[in-house]
Amino acid sequence: MLMKFETASSGHSEIAVPESGAPFNPVEDVIYRRRSVRLYKKKQVPEYLVRRVIEAGRFAPSTGNSQPWKFIVIQDQKMIKDMTDHIVKSCQSLVKMTDYFSKPGTGWRERIVNFARLFWQNEFHPNPLGAFTQIAEGKLGVWHGAPTVIIILIDQRAPSKPLIDVGVAGQNMVLSAHSMGLGTCWVGFVEFLSRSYKWRKRLNIKSPYRIANSIAIGYPKGTPDGYVKRETKAIDWYDENGQFSIKY
Amino acid sequence: MPEYLTRKQKKKYESYLNIDEDMVMGVVSFDYEKCKGCRFCVEACVSAGLEMADKKPRMILDRPVCIACGDCSALCPENAITIERFQQFNFKYRFLDRGEPAMPRRF
Numbered sequence: 424m425l426m427k428f429e430t431a432s433s434g435h436s437e438i439a440v441p442e443s444g445a446p447f448n449p450v451e452d453v454i455y456r457r458r459s460v461r462l463y464k465k466k467q468v469p470e471y472l473v474r475r476v477i478e479a480g481r482f483a484p485s486t487g488n489s490q491p492w493k494f495i496v497i498q499d500q501k502m503i504k505d506m507t508d509h510i511v512k513s514c515q516s517l518v519k520m521t522d523y524f525s526k527p528g529t530g531w532r533e534r535i536v537n538f539a540r541l542f543w544q545n546e547f548h549p550n551p552l553g554a555f556t557q558i559a560e561g562k563l564g565v566w567h568g569a570p571t572v573i574i575i576l577i578d579q580r581a582p583s584k585p586l587i588d589v590g591v592a593g594q595n596m597v598l599s600a601h602s603m604g605l606g607t608c609w610v611g612f613v614e615f616l617s618r619s620y621k622w623r624k625r626l627n628i629k630s631p632y633r634i635a636n637s638i639a640i641g642y643p644k645g646t647p648d649g650y651v652k653r654e655t656k657a658i659d660w661y662d663e664n665g666q667f668s669i670k671y
Numbered sequence: 672m673p674e675y676l677t678r679k680q681k682k683k684y685e686s687y688l689n690i691d692e693d694m695v696m697g698v699v700s701f702d703y704e705k706c707k708g709c710r711f712c713v714e715a716c717v718s719a720g721l722e723m724a725d726k727k728p729r730m731i732l733d734r735p736v737c738i739a740c741g742d743c744s745a746l747c748p749e750n751a752i753t754i755e756r757f758q759q760f761n762f763k764y765r766f767l768d769r770g771e772p773a774m775p776r777r778f
Contacts, residue, residue: 444777455775458745462715537684540763548764549694553718553736562719645711645748651741654757655770657673669673671770 453602456648460606461567463641467498468571472603476640477573479599483592491581492589493632495574503572506616507565513615514559521547522556551611558612565612569639574613576632589635597638606643613637674767683762697739698756703727705751712743712752 441448447455477494485491497503521539523532540547557563566572575593577585597607616622617634628634655671662668708726720736721728721743730737737758744752759766 447775447777458742459717459740460715461717461742462711462746540684544763549760550738557719557736563717645709645746647715647742647746649745650774651745652754652772652774653741654766654772657768657770659673 449602450598453598455650457598457601457607458647458649458651459608460639460641460643460647461564461608462644462647463567463569463606463639464644465568465570466642468605468640468642472600472605473498473571473573473640475603476596476600476605480592480596483588483595485588485591486581486583486585489578489581489585489588491578491585492592493576493578495576495626497572497574498570500570503566503569506572506613506622509619509622510565510612510615511558511561513618514555514612518555518559521552522559554612566610566637566639567608569606569608569641571640572610572637573640574626574637575635576628577635578631579633580631586635593636593638600640601648604642605640606647608639610637610639676763676765676767680762680765693761694735695756695759696735697737697754697758699730699737699739699743699752700755701728702749702751702753705749707749709748711746711748715742715746717742 473496477496480492480494481490497506521532521536523530523536536547536552554563558565573596575589577589579585581588593609597609600607613636614634616626617628623629658670660668660670706727708723708728710723710728713721713723713728717740718736718738720731722731723729739754739757741754744750744754754772757769757772
């Protein structure tokens with residue numbers, strides 16, 4: 424049976440092209456003001472808002488329209504606490520080998536990390552290593568007390584680069600959440616769960632699926648969204664006349 | 672011209688035994704006249720780089736951890752925090768092709 428869809432006034436209304444120097448439109452404003460939120464209220468996010476956020480992810484572009492994602496929504500506070508405990512424990516055991524950062528003079532840890540960087544240079548970047556230490560010491564929360572966690576899985580059989588497709592979908596979700604007054608934060612440490620048999624079984628994650636990332640969603644404490652300074656990056660620019668220049 | 676890593680830099684990893692020279696981390700500054708001590712910045716800091724001293728926040732002293740994300744300055748209700756310096760690593764993990772930091776620009 425065919426379903427009937429409501430169409431919004433003949434498909435699309437015309438979108439005006441702004442003049443140079445015109446003020447930001449609401450979409451741009453949400454993009455520029457979005458800050459990662461790490462301080463949440465305890466109030467639970469209602470189901471319709473979470474569904475609305477995921478709906479934005481469902482309409483993300485993907486390679487060959489493969490849509491290689493699956494979402495797990497967790498609003499069970501005990502489960503979030505159990506997952507946090509598991510991640511903290513994993514960090515503690517990892518940090519024993521890698522934390523040369525806060526214990527200077529222990530050269531063998533540094534040698535281990537430098538060897539590991541030959542194979543996993545992104546995972547052993549100094550930034551995440553510092554975060555592992557903070558989590559192990561209990562200074563940094565994993566989901567920062569957010570009442571809702573969305574875990575994003577990728578379908579590993581998908582064409583080309585499913586991780587990028589999932590990232591695009593996640594960014595759609597995050598921006599739509601911020602446009603509705605929610606706060607979000609990307610949390611990649613959830614990947615520790617996919618290395619544990621117990622958690623793979625409990626979350627029922629099976630072969631073509633793999634945990635990619637997670638998003639914490641909740642009502643922010645205070646007003647974290649706002650403009651900040653970010654560094655500019657060089658842009659190589661080949662203009663119409665064939666001139667090359669670098670712009671910032 | 673665009674920056675690239677030299678072959679030596681690609682091979683060499685930074686050693687954090689000498690933290691201040693090998694890794695330049697971010698610095699934020701506080702305007703203590705505006706600050707009311709609400710603790711939001713300390714609780715929200717991702718790298719746990721802030722602490723309270725005499726009911727006012729400050730950067731922790733023992734090791735540099737700030738990644739200059741700007742969350743504290745955006746969250747501050749009194750606009751008392753500014754980012755003074757951005758992070759930079761050495762050798763293998765050096766940031767390339769950076770310009771001056773800027774607020775969102777309208778072209």
